[in-house]
Amino acid sequence: MFALIDCNNFFVSCERVFRPELENKPVIVLSSNDGCAISRSNEAKLLGIPMGAPLFEIRHLVKAYNAEVLSCNFELYGDISSRIMSILQQQCEKVEVYSVDEAFLEYDDSVDWQTEGERLQKHLMQCVGIPISIGFGVTKTLAKLANLQAKASGVVCYLDASTKYHDALKAITVNKIWGIGAKLSKSLRQQAIYTAYDLMTANAKDIRKEYGIIVERIVHELNGQSCIPLTLIQDPKKSIQITRSFATPVKDMAILKQAVARYGFRLAYKLRENSQKTQTLWVYGRNTKFESSNTVLHQRTIILDEPTNDTATIIQHAQSAVEDFFDPKISYSKIGIMALDLHDATLPQQKSIFTPKANDKKDIDKVMDDLNKRFGLGTVRPLSCGESIDWMNKRDHKTPAYTTNWQNIVQVKAK
DNA sequence: TCTGGGGTCCTAGGACCC
DNA sequence: TCTGGGGTCCTAGGACCC
Numbered sequence: 049m050f051a052l053i054d055c056n057n058f059f060v061s062c063e064r065v066f067r068p069e070l071e072n073k074p075v076i077v078l079s080s081n082d083g084c085a086i087s088r089s090n091e092a093k094l095l096g097i098p099m100g101a102p103l104f105e106i107r108h109l110v111k112a113y114n115a116e117v118l119s120c121n122f123e124l125y126g127d128i129s130s131r132i133m134s135i136l137q138q139q140c141e142k143v144e145v146y147s148v149d150e151a152f153l154e155y156d157d158s159v160d161w162q163t164e165g166e167r168l169q170k171h172l173m174q175c176v177g178i179p180i181s182i183g184f185g186v187t188k189t190l191a192k193l194a195n196l197q198a199k200a201s202g203v204v205c206y207l208d209a210s211t212k213y214h215d216a217l218k219a220i221t222v223n224k225i226w227g228i229g230a231k232l233s234k235s236l237r238q239q240a241i242y243t244a245y246d247l248m249t250a251n252a253k254d255i256r257k258e259y260g261i262i263v264e265r266i267v268h269e270l271n272g273q274s275c276i277p278l279t280l281i282q283d284p285k286k287s288i289q290i291t292r293s294f295a296t297p298v299k300d301m302a303i304l305k306q307a308v309a310r311y312g313f314r315l316a317y318k319l320r321e322n323s324q325k326t327q328t329l330w331v332y333g334r335n336t337k338f339e340s341s342n343t344v345l346h347q348r349t350i351i352l353d354e355p356t357n358d359t360a361t362i363i364q365h366a367q368s369a370v371e372d373f374f375d376p377k378i379s380y381s382k383i384g385i386m387a388l389d390l391h392d393a394t395l396p397q398q399k400s401i402f403t404p405k406a407n408d409k410k411d412i413d414k415v416m417d418d419l420n421k422r423f424g425l426g427t428v429r430p431l432s433c434g435e436s437i438d439w440m441n442k443r444d445h446k447t448p449a450y451t452t453n454w455q456n457i458v459q460v461k462a463k
Numbered sequence: 464t465c466t467g468g469g470g471t472c473c474t475a476g477g478a479c480c481c
Numbered sequence: 482t483c484t485g486g487g488g489t490c491c492t493a494g495g496a497c498c499c
Contacts, residue, residue, distance in 0.1 A: 079467035102466040147499045
């Protein structure tokens, strides 16, 4: 038996932990650059603010109902998330961290799901103050659907393929199923498959022929036959990217180079964090995708002689890629850098015979990482990253990093 | 005026091998 | 008119997830 734990309105709930006065108020958290609503309190959902709505389209609602608008604070959400996951790992032997706000747990069939679910809800609320929904099911896919019901009803739910639950499955539209997105649900509807029950009772072989192995697996999962096991050990990442939109489009190469240096700096740090090195860099810049005519994507792929996670090397390659593709006629609204072809940095590495002997500066990154871990990322950084960050992101409503920065720590006064 | 960021997996087709 | 059989690896693109 699987359980899916999902934090309710996660980013908003994180903010509410430190701002209890936001309870019962409409609250939204915005994406980077204060662009779109990416987390909404129940009150905000009731106002009709859709997921991903651009702020400028919902301003009238925000104003009319005095909704609280917050910039995203991933430092905070990441920290709360890791607290939640480690608490879950104390409570259950088999935990798969599925996303920042979701985890799958695996249980013995003998466990009383209702008691266990309520216990976990209470425990997490007490430890971190985050409300969660829990769905149990005999497969991951069913646990996901049970979670959907749990969120709607406010109680812990359970699903399996027995007739007892057929009515519940008939009430779930096919697009709500984990792995069935917009395209597939449209296509399935054309085949008269409208609900989870319809897909469950469809012929798996025909589905395989028409839609491939992913949808076939979903059919089996809906029938209670587990095809997607719990992954206890996360595979190493296959790609890492850092990409941002600009607050206002950029036509200045110097600024683009500074931006890509920052992203390269963060990228190299992430690689070292994961004990990985990259041998292929992909650097791109593009104009806005909202002017349908003339969308431009400039890109360069750089294959390195040998894998690296060296900050200076990555920044140099990223900047020369930008110099190379830069076109002064283009207003760049977004640039990014991606590391592909990742290698395990702890393994011995084949050196290239064409690369000159590496100069002995490997300690610089280590010293920089140590300082940045202690005092915050960016405390020590390459000069190419620049000093001012004014031009980069709009974050007009940012909340403090309550749990990860000593300057922002919450003070409690006892009378 | 303004529209997020970071990932994964599968498939088809091409190029190549013996 | 007809042109083998069995593989691997790589890439681009599509679809999905949070």
